Amino acid sequence: MAEMEIDVRGQTCPIPLVECRKALKKASPGDLVIVKGTHPASRKEIPMACEAMGLKVLEIEDKEGGKEWEIKIRR
Amino acid sequence: MGDKDPEISRRGMKMGEKTVIILHSGDMDKVYSALIIANGALAMGMEASIYFTFWGLMRLKKGELDKGPLSKMNMLGLGRQMIKQRMNKANVASLERLMNDFKELGGKIIACEMTMEIMGLSKEELRTDWIDEWGAVGSYIQEARNANVTLFI
Numbered sequence: 001m002a003e004m005e006i007d008v009r010g011q012t013c014p015i016p017l018v019e020c021r022k023a024l025k026k027a028s029p030g031d032l033v034i035v036k037g038t039h040p041a042s043r044k045e046i047p048m049a050c051e052a053m054g055l056k057v058l059e060i061e062d063k064e065g066g067k068e069w070e071i072k073i074r075r
Numbered sequence: 076m077g078d079k080d081p082e083i084s085r086r087g088m089k090m091g092e093k094t095v096i097i098l099h100s101g102d103m104d105k106v107y108s109a110l111i112i113a114n115g116a117l118a119m120g121m122e123a124s125i126y127f128t129f130w131g132l133m134r135l136k137k138g139e140l141d142k143g144p145l146s147k148m149n150m151l152g153l154g155r156q157m158i159k160q161r162m163n164k165a166n167v168a169s170l171e172r173l174m175n176d177f178k179e180l181g182g183k184i185i186a187c188e189m190t191m192e193i194m195g196l197s198k199e200e201l202r203t204d205w206i207d208e209w210g211a212v213g214s215y216i217q218e219a220r221n222a223n224v225t226l227f228i
Binding site (some may be wrong): 014015017020025028045048052061 | 117
């Protein structure tokens, strides 16, 4: 099972969502996709998108005193 | 198209979840709205298509995607320049990038044939690499028939 990390720190709407979707498209079932970002709305919208697609969000972690976040998704 | 990862679709996506946008305006800010919404729909597991008509179709001319004026306060291009600078500063993606992402995620582009006739446009003048279908009102209705979200911009 592969691990894929995408860095969208500093990117704004809609890039974090779009890059996350592109990574999920490339990943194989079971792979771990880790998204690192700073855009506040995407922190809640990426999990919404995952839920809509039936994918499991394993962890949402805040970093750098809340300025950054990291979302782990099981494809 | 859009079915490279059927596993995702089968597990979560309800059949027929679709966003269909008519882009009638050629204004830069409205082209942004259309492409951002359409990309958002694809990113959230829906299908998406954009029907380019009238002034919107002008944006499919080669090299013209980001050449539209601002819908308000264009001030002979001065306001447009200012907004572009502010967009750069806010790290907003270019329209070219949004279009490429839209296509990569399986988005569909329909070009209005009547507009081509009115404006005297030939297919050679348009970005045919982006266009999936040439059509008229019937194509839009057929797309929108089973869509949950449809917008006129």
